[in-house]
Amino acid sequence: MDRSSNHAPVRIRWARSADAATIVRLIRELAVFEKLEDHVRVTEADILRDGFGPQPRFECLLAEVDGVPAGFALFFPNYSTFEGRPGLYLEDIYVVPEARGSGVGRALMARLARIACERGWTRFDLSVLHWNPARAFYERLGFDHGADWLGYRLEGHALARLAEEGGET
């Protein structure tokens, strides 16, 4: 018996439509952690439609310990025009407080890296809040912080206003 760890084994599996409520719950928990819970509008119907419908917008892994959800990772492809290849963009990763420090996060990240490599996706990208201690974890895994790049976003009324100028294609 392997006594190098006293943790229960972590199982990583693909999420299914029956997991939609769990995914919404974990997204909400992540938003609370990020102090962004006021921004959460996602519903179970959104997750069913966009994760498990005819036009999937994301893929999702669930981590389980003793059959109980311990975390999730939700991703979709982006595309590098310099590489001429897709990459993996990790939108969300979250480990429940009770399971932290037991290798769940690392198991999820390693599975994601494997998925990227198997598909010929050449990059694994994510965004993280500057105060999030997970930065040190990502750096230990070999992630580089692309400090030269800044993110910009247009949404709400400003998006609608610019859209009014855009003619038909």
Next chain:
Amino acid sequence: MDRSSNHAPVRIRWARSADAATIVRLIRELAVFEKLEDHVRVTEADILRDGFGPQPRFECLLAEVDGVPAGFALFFPNYSTFEGRPGLYLEDIYVVPEARGSGVGRALMARLARIACERGWTRFDLSVLHWNPARAFYERLGFDHGADWLGYRLEGHALARLAEEGGET
């Protein structure tokens, strides 16, 4: 006759497979502008496969002035788990030097905003190099710089190394 501008009219249209060589050329010009030309590996075959094959990875608009390519915008959907909706991620936008200042960039951005709104995509995101003067242009259009978020990337050997840890799903 509208004499408010002496610019030739800008036409924005969807790129077609016959534009693949033009797209590669414009990607290379953008990379030179960004001082990243050493990173460009994309080929015409990549653009044909990933833009115009059975599994499109991006969509692309071309801007033309007097029938000559004046710029392009290449995008794909991302996904907000807080919104429960896709967004538009603008990977590349570029206007050739001869056409700058004539409204090509704004016409491309407005068309992109319209596409996002028509599809029910709630955000329009992009990344820009910190020294790029286009930042002022994006800010005039209403874009916000999400200063709280940092981008991280894993690629190359570090990605392959982590992938080795990731078991089968």
